[in-house]
Amino acid sequence: MHLVSIIIPCYNYGWLLAETLESVLAQSYPHWECLLIDDGSTDNSRTVAEEYQSRDARFQYHYQVNKGMSAARNYGIARAQGKYIQFLDADDLLAPQKLEIHAAFLEAHPNVDLVYGDVRCFRHGEPAKLSCSFDMLDTPWMPRVSGQGEVLINALIKKNIMAVNAALVRIELIQRVGLVAEDLRSVEDWEYWVRCAMAGAYFQYDENPNAWALVRVHPSSTSHNMLKMHEHEVKVRKKLNETLMAIGANEALEVNKIAIVKSTERVAMNDLLQGNSLAGIKRFLKLAYETGMYTYYLKSIPYGFKQRLKTLGKVS
Structure with missing residues (x-):
């Protein structure tokens, strides 16, 4: 043994x-x-x-x-x-x-x-x-x-x-x-x-x-700390892009790029919901620029603020 x-x-x-x-x-x-x-x-x-x-x-x-x-x-x-x-x-x-x-x-x-x-x-x-x-x-x-x-x-x-x-x-x-x-x-x-x-x-x-x-x-x-997990996941995935490209793993590369966007969305929305407004706005603006989906991500900003106000209303 x-x-x-x-x-x-x-x-x-x-x-x-x-x-x-x-x-x-x-x-x-x-x-x-x-x-x-x-x-x-x-x-x-x-x-x-x-x-x-x-x-x-x-x-x-x-x-x-x-x-x-x-x-x-x-x-x-x-x-x-x-x-x-x-x-x-x-x-x-x-x-x-x-x-x-x-x-x-x-x-x-x-x-x-x-x-x-x-x-x-x-x-x-x-x-x-x-x-x-x-x-x-x-x-x-x-x-x-x-x-x-x-x-x-x-x-x-x-x-x-x-x-x-x-x-x-x-x-x-x-x-x-x-x-x-x-x-x-x-x-x-x-x-x-x-x-x-x-x-x-x-x-x-x-x-x-x-x-x-x-x-x-x-x-x-x-x-339980999902925000930290998403933040670190984005960090890892961005490093992985170059490696996946170098080894020709095209399918994995496309999946990785989409996952980066999705995790960044979650972090940005969490920023707005937690009152970290500037950080959330910056993340959504960067997503809009990088993906070209300006309408979708610009609308996400006021949506996040509305959700925060609803949450604050329930608390009060």
Whole structure:
């Protein structure tokens, strides 16, 4: 059995960390190390992590000055000894057989660089009630794509295809692709999967329900900050345009351009709704200039102001 390195970045999630570490201890696959990277927490994260480290030598606690989740993951990657890497956020869980099933799959399929399974979401305090989607409406969203090259790139350019804890990754792929982008404080996992796909990685979807990734839904979840996600998505997609053009991925390039416009629209409208009027107007004017859709985007500005007034009226 090859060693699996589980990398858990943690910033002020001491109140949830024990539950996450219990899901690691519950793994049927015993050959793992768990690197707990404390990203400058000011709560009890250190106390919780060190307690588990004292109970089981497979846990390793590391502290760094706050640099963000991506930097914490990279800190863990640099110290990982495993053949396979399992990313896990400090508020999420793994199904008990997740590591066993995916490690065995990679052993049996040397051509596969990354295997990933399905995702189920649960509300904090209700772990038995699972949903396919983060909004808890049980709407399937994962495209379940397997392969490499154009089919994988096209799928990822449309949207992220997995949660970060869904994948088990060969360390050789990470060594080939490089580290996680530390300038991103959101969508960094999606950007990383895109880079992997562009590097020729082979992704395999595994439908086994015993290998699910479990994602907790709670008010402080990073995924709740949709505005930040859209802002970072635009940033990533603009960089991707040149790369997609260089490799001749024309279908993906067109999808990417449309996605940039749609995400910028959401950010601009949010600016107006939140009272950031100048920022919203500037974004809509830029969209009008870049797309030539002057009438549509110029009308969007007064529409945004009207919606804000309606919201303020309901509040008052």
